[in-house]
Amino acid sequence: MPTGADALSEQGARQRELPCQWVRLRCPRCRDSLSWQTITAFGPSGRPTTATLCCSDCGHEVPVDRGVARFVQDDAYTASFGWQWRHFRVARPEEDRVVFAAKTGRQPEELTGLKVLDAGCGSGRYSRLVAEAGAYVVGVDRSRAVDAAAELCHLHGNVFFIQGDLLALPFPDDEFDFVFSIGVLHHCPDPHGAFRELARVVRPGGQLAVWVYRRNTWLQEGINDVLRGLTVRMDDATLQSVCHWLAILGVIPLVRTTANKLFNFSNHPDRELRVCDNYDWYACRYQFHHTEQEVRRWYEEAGFHQLRRLGPLKTGRLYRWAYEHNLIIGSGVNYVGTKG
Helix, strand or coil: CCCHHHHHHHHHHCCCCCCHCCCCCCCCCCCCCEEEEEEEEEECCHHHHEEEECCCCCCEEEEEEEEEECCCCHHHHHHHHHHHHHHHCCCCCCHHHHHHHHHHHCCCCCCCCCCCEECCCCCCCHHHHHHHHHCCEEEEEEHHHHHHHHHHHCCCCCCEEEECCCCCCCCCCCCEEEEEECHHHHCCCCCCHHHHHHHCEEEEEEEEEEEEECCHHHHHHHHHHHHHHHCCCCCCCHHHHHHHHHHHCCCCCCHHHHHHHHHCCCCCCCHHHHHHHHHHHHHCCCCCCCHHHHHHHHHHHHCCCEECEEEEEECCCHHHHHHHCCCCCEEEEEEEEEEE
């Protein structure tokens, strides 16, 4: 066990490889740089698990606890996600790879060596996928789901997690080569404001991929508003029971393909994922739905070009027709663009 000068030398050597060396972190108060201080524990990947980030100007400190930099200290409006992603084990590597490619327009291996931001990382399944491909990844989530993400990726030294607000990212402008957000912005109190923050931290020539819920017909939207008006007021035990019952509907042949066109419930073949999807839909405080034109305008206003509309995973003719007519509840508006 090294002591004295040897211990300081060892810590100094390890600090040169810390995440702050490849991602610049900024003070949430004065926007000056943060540096690592009082590192007391390292994880198996060599990343610090207990430390303090300190502002070089105003002295503000950000704690690093269990390998996560805590720029916010509570779940706030994301509490349901904090419980959800720590309770359900949803990482399915093969499926995650297919979904990631479909919703970002990139294969993980195309990001090797790049600085990547997973905006709204949840339990970290996509962060792990990209880190394993050799990218340098920062995962940010407002909820305590980052604890599950840090645990999932604890062996990867090229990924770092932050509990922070997508409306106030602790990074300078033009920091990342690739930024993606899959199914998150629509749960922010200001989705467009969160999009502008993501756009701010993409470097010129870098790309931003976003997937948000699609706005459906007036009837579907009305039914959803009524149902969610009830479920968000339920106590958690009752809501979990409802989600389990909805998971049963998801395997009844005729019901699973017809009734979920009127109100949302998952028909995923994996039961745990069905329950998780149902909880995801009905528990969250904020849930905004968007149009193609709206999201495209976000990109154009932020100075992005080479916009590419990414379609759904399913390719059947009937499904595609329903998708294009905004009839598929839970489907998305999905774009990737390059920053000018």
